[in-house]
Amino acid sequence: MAALFRGSRILILRWNKHVDFSHVSVRSLASKTPVGFIGLGNMGSPMAKNLIKNGYPVIATDAFPESCKELLDLGAQVVDSPAQVAERADRIITMLPSSPNVIEVYTGPNGILKKVKKGTLLVDSSTIDPAVAKEMAVAAEKMGAVYMDAPVSGGVGAASLAKLTFMVGGVEQEYHAAQELLTCMGANAVYCGQVGTGQAAKICNNMLLAIGMIGTAETMNLGIRLGLDPKLLSKVLNMSSGRCWSSDTYNPVPGVMDGVPSANNYQGGFGTTLMAKDLGLAQNTASDTKTAVPLGSLAHQIYRVMCSRGYANKDFSSVFQFLREEEGQ
Amino acid sequence: MAALFRGSRILILRWNKHVDFSHVSVRSLASKTPVGFIGLGNMGSPMAKNLIKNGYPVIATDAFPESCKELLDLGAQVVDSPAQVAERADRIITMLPSSPNVIEVYTGPNGILKKVKKGTLLVDSSTIDPAVAKEMAVAAEKMGAVYMDAPVSGGVGAASLAKLTFMVGGVEQEYHAAQELLTCMGANAVYCGQVGTGQAAKICNNMLLAIGMIGTAETMNLGIRLGLDPKLLSKVLNMSSGRCWSSDTYNPVPGVMDGVPSANNYQGGFGTTLMAKDLGLAQNTASDTKTAVPLGSLAHQIYRVMCSRGYANKDFSSVFQFLREEEGQ
Amino acid sequence: MAALFRGSRILILRWNKHVDFSHVSVRSLASKTPVGFIGLGNMGSPMAKNLIKNGYPVIATDAFPESCKELLDLGAQVVDSPAQVAERADRIITMLPSSPNVIEVYTGPNGILKKVKKGTLLVDSSTIDPAVAKEMAVAAEKMGAVYMDAPVSGGVGAASLAKLTFMVGGVEQEYHAAQELLTCMGANAVYCGQVGTGQAAKICNNMLLAIGMIGTAETMNLGIRLGLDPKLLSKVLNMSSGRCWSSDTYNPVPGVMDGVPSANNYQGGFGTTLMAKDLGLAQNTASDTKTAVPLGSLAHQIYRVMCSRGYANKDFSSVFQFLREEEGQ
């Protein structure tokens, strides 16, 4: 506790130098208990910053210590392992790349569950297999802790602007405790049901997103070949039953919309490898539950092939480019 | 001309008995020239009625004479063949099931082009291969007539309520002449470009619609298997990037929305065979233009299989039911 | 040891009554050490019988004790659990439905590894995820035992006639010890490499088999629609580059071949659910290894839908029937 208090003090001092917190009263800061944050990658780092911005003392760690520097400068306490975070915080957020990382961070030799305090609230915002989420929840419960899954919709931009949407699964009584933190990092939080349903909702959304995006790319391609102007075709689709998020908000055809990756050579946005990963999760859960997902399955294959043909790091809307037959070929 | 005038008079007399035209002044009626209408099926019949309602004398025909009865009662003049329509009207609308019917009605032995007057405006609202539309336009031009393609979005309900959307292809100078008639039968008309682009836009929209619908069905199915409530999942999708017309306006899962075919055992709506037909057109134009449409192609196959497994006459959203693994199997 | 010896004696006595072993000398019987057999289903039962026929004392168990009756009558010693088998035999064959069963039988509370003797050879003929096979091998090695995977090609008929093909993965030095037993139950054994490669080969074969079968069904269907006689079309394919096992050995069209499931209303053979299961394994290993398998993936989906549309228990060649559009639809 002494250490934590000291940590908070350092935090306050540093804030004065680095961030404009003129709107945050010292009184509210003093009353907030520290929050652990594990995983400071492209998404986790801005999320943790938003917790700090909202007055939460943050105790952080990452497999790559250099990822913690920026947060340290903002006043976070940086420790060496998830276990050390668990010793110091009774609410912990995790934001990790994939299922094996989550398993390691929770149940590994220096994992959270090695030192977790009874009653700790564990919120995992990684996108992982719902079955792994359920396993983590069981393991946490054995230690007297509560695990919730809360994957996000929205990318790095939404994380910075605290505009993420969280899809939350877990015991309903604990949802409000989680919500208090999640609303500091996002604009919406939706309670989806028992543990794993947050992941399920995320996976479902991204599968339909991928289908809609590839479908939009095919359709725009076909229309252009048939002599339609891409902007006009988009307009027709968006006022008709072909309308979808990929046609009206994130159009994959260069020149149709501004401010989207297709307007910037498919840089930024949501990478093809990440989409392929999420579709792999959807495929696995579909196989496990014996659910037929023919288009989801084909979408997975298309993004898989794209990864091997040089599109791995482009935004997933680059499927428009991938499918287009070029002149002279 | 005498015959036509007589036709108009009968029309007026009958109107008084059958329809409320209190808002239509006799003056405007008197000034309107007759419009030909060929093809009085589920769609054509309410469309022709809306022309009459707007004060146009209608000269109609159909391969099945009994289809004309209702229109006759409303005052339309019914003739025996497309050629006879062409002798009597200088604006003609056609609404036919498929490409071969269009070819027959335009270029057959008793077809429009056998008797068409110079300067006649021919507007085809059938959904057909854009290549056939182009052929008809060339054939019409040889006779001094103008052909435009103007397929519709919206079903029987929209046709009755004059809420159709028309996608129009053809010479731009003639668009306004067509528009005058189209706005009597629909809420929107979009000029898409040269002849065939109306068909192209229609086909593109329906391909993306089919992809979105199957994708939504798969996604809802998977989510339900993973423990999500269907209404909640729809809500999550609709506030996220998975949103599409099939998820937010025409949800295929019984119980999620009212007033859609899924709420009524997939009766009414847009039949699976019709969707399979439109996807066949999309596939053919894609093959002809060497365009890759992997999801569109698979959607076509899925609707094709559904036609053979008892879903031919159900609404196309019944793909949700088709893909769902039932209990005990 | 006394129990086992007694078991063997009973075995010999019972053999004289039920099976013709006139060609098996008592001398060879006496010299053979007992073999454990776990999993006496449709496949395991005839496989175990063939071991007995070849003079091996068999110590058997199954989750459903009634499955052991026939084997008991043939002289096998029946025990209560995999652990008890492991106490009594130093070569054990397992033949189980799926990965979870294998995990239970090997590592469960009454599993083989609870009582396995050092140096025991464990041969698993189940078709499971290669990753699970590797896990079992590691677990076995910790106990000083050797695990090999040896899934089979060929169905119940081949199992009865000892005509199975085994695809074997594991330490090469142990292969010959396994081969001695496998050749009693099959016509071929192929050494494929390290642990898991037997499963890999099996999964690969069945994925290509499914693709070839669906492809053959589609092709025959299309040819028949185009006016070709099915027997003639099969002949043409089989002398050309379209030739495959499904066209020349197991044709899915009724009337083309005798003695195959398509000649018997798709009864018998290899059930659609089993194929769907194997394709699920292929899909999972493909996702895990980031391998693009578009046709394999679609084949999986097709068999998955068939399971839900009443084809679960028909032979997998019934996809011909599933895809065929019936008259009047």
Added chain:
Amino acid sequence: MAALFRGSRILILRWNKHVDFSHVSVRSLASKTPVGFIGLGNMGSPMAKNLIKNGYPVIATDAFPESCKELLDLGAQVVDSPAQVAERADRIITMLPSSPNVIEVYTGPNGILKKVKKGTLLVDSSTIDPAVAKEMAVAAEKMGAVYMDAPVSGGVGAASLAKLTFMVGGVEQEYHAAQELLTCMGANAVYCGQVGTGQAAKICNNMLLAIGMIGTAETMNLGIRLGLDPKLLSKVLNMSSGRCWSSDTYNPVPGVMDGVPSANNYQGGFGTTLMAKDLGLAQNTASDTKTAVPLGSLAHQIYRVMCSRGYANKDFSSVFQFLREEEGQ
């Protein structure tokens, strides 16, 4: 006739210089009537040479006159148009790239049917839409000529060695007259039924071939990822139910077989664009006949995408390379 006789004489003189015809008696040459040949591309040229080799005077033409040079040197009479061929020969073979070329050569302004003599036998070895073949047959019949479709299996190599297989559709009574010529150019001819069934058989074969090839490529790729040696995996497949022409005769994995395109950087063989064309025909006939061909359809899409990603001129077995995820991606 004088012209033809002169042609034949030149033919004989030239033969003595260029080709070894020591086994061909002058007597038989004298008795053979000339054969027309239209379309001297990669396939047509060696086919026409084989007719000459078998003693048939050949009267040839091609849209690109330079294509005729080699044949001219071998003694063929070269004329300017299909119509001129039709004036001089009463048996004519055509070998053209696609449906529009066939329509032009038969029914165009300088087409065969402009000058065809009654009773002429027209044999089209192009691979085209069966519906176009039927139209040509009707048009030929009106002129008193007989049209048969006889597309080939086997590539340029088989054409040179007279090892092609012909699949023949048309009136059965005329089959023997066609067979006499076809057996000079190929090893097999199969009578398939009425006009169009030769094309149907060809299209069906190539659709199944494409499915088998992509399936083999996926399977080999997956197996290699799972640690199997490609040669060993091929051996296992070829002795099991995964066996197909693409696995045992034309394996797509470099290093598995000699003398196939995969051993030569996918040079030579059957190009991806040609396969995409044939799959487009299969798709169109399937759409027209309302036949579900899900794998055939996806195969079409895959080859279509390959055409746009730089594989257009590689052998179609290069799909193995296309689907493989490279290191570091």
